[in-house]
Amino acid sequence: MDSVLKPLIPFNGRPIIGRIFDAATGCDGINNVFVAITPKTLRIKDAVEAKFIETCGKGFVEDLVAAIKQLGLSKTMVLSADLALLTAEDLNWVITKYQRFGTPALAVFVPTGVYRELGLQPGIEMNGLVPAGVNIVDGEELNGEESQLVTENPRFAFNIPGLHSMLTRRVIWKKRLSLQKKQEYNRIFNSIIRLLI
Numbered sequence: 510m511d512s513v514l515k516p517l518i519p520f521n522g523r524p525i526i527g528r529i530f531d532a533a534t535g536c537d538g539i540n541n542v543f544v545a546i547t548p549k550t551l552r553i554k555d556a557v558e559a560k561f562i563e564t565c566g567k568g569f570v571e572d573l574v575a576a577i578k579q580l581g582l583s584k585t586m587v588l589s590a591d592l593a594l595l596t597a598e599d600l601n602w603v604i605t606k607y608q609r610f611g612t613p614a615l616a617v618f619v620p621t622g623v624y625r626e627l628g629l630q631p632g633i634e635m636n637g638l639v640p641a642g643v644n645i646v647d648g649e650e651l652n653g654e655e656s657q658l659v660t661e662n663p664r665f666a667f668n669i670p671g672l673h674s675m676l677t678r679r680v681i682w683k684k685r686l687s688l689q690k691k692q693e694y695n696r697i698f699n700s701i702i703r704l705l706i
Contacts, residue, residue: 516590517556524556525593532588535597538604539586545576553590577648589642594664600643606658607645613653617643619666620659627663641665 516526526544533542544559547566554561562580564572577585586600607615618638624631631639638659647653 514550514552516550516553518591520593526553526557526590528593529588529590529595530557530559532595532597532600533586536586536600536604537597538601543576543580544590545572547572573646574651577646577651582648584645584647587644587646589668591668592642592665594667595643596664599662599664603643603645603658607656610656610658612656613647613650614655615645615658616655617641617658617660617665620661623661623663623666627666629666631666639666642668 516529517524519525520528530542530544533539542559543562544553544557545562545564546553547564549566551563562576564575566572567575573587576582586604588595588600603615603617617640618635619631619641621631621634621637621639624639633640638657641660643665
């Protein structure tokens with residue numbers, strides 16, 4: 510997996526970047542979709558027909574701010590490119606919540622309990638919450654107040670490392686778990702897989 514960019518990993522028959530791009534373009538509250546790339550991620554251009562903006566690759570926040578300033582954007586939804594399960598409806602929900610909060614920025618979080626319940630290992634954890642990789646920022650108030658939106662929707666918890674981790678654990682755990690735990694784990698795993706279809 511090291512030589513393949515995460516957004517280009519095939520998932521359910523197509524690169525993940527195509528799935529998140531479809532969710533963004535299908536979202537009623539989004540007018541334009543830009544894909545930020547760096548010199549190291551130029552191959553993404555071959556995977557999706559989109560408007561691209563090239564950033565320096567200094568880091569997530571630095572590249573985000575540079576792209577927003579370069580494009581002259583105001584209210585902007587920022588999505589991690591490896592969120593394979595998000596739908597246009599999920600993104601519309603976030604936009605509706607952002608409008609109700611009324612702050613210049615919003616970050617979506619998932620409780621760590623959701624990750625545990627799904628058999629996933631969260632990456633970054635802050636006070637029992639994990640950033641989902643879905644944010645909205647106002648380019649005219651980049652240093653403004655940020656609201657936190659907490660959701661237990663499992664689609665916000667799944668990214669490529671999480672899915673890979675889950676599939677690996679499924680093989681290992683099935684060997685160690687009691688019959689009752691195996692049935693519970695299979696129920697959760699199968700309900701997640703149904704989300705993909």
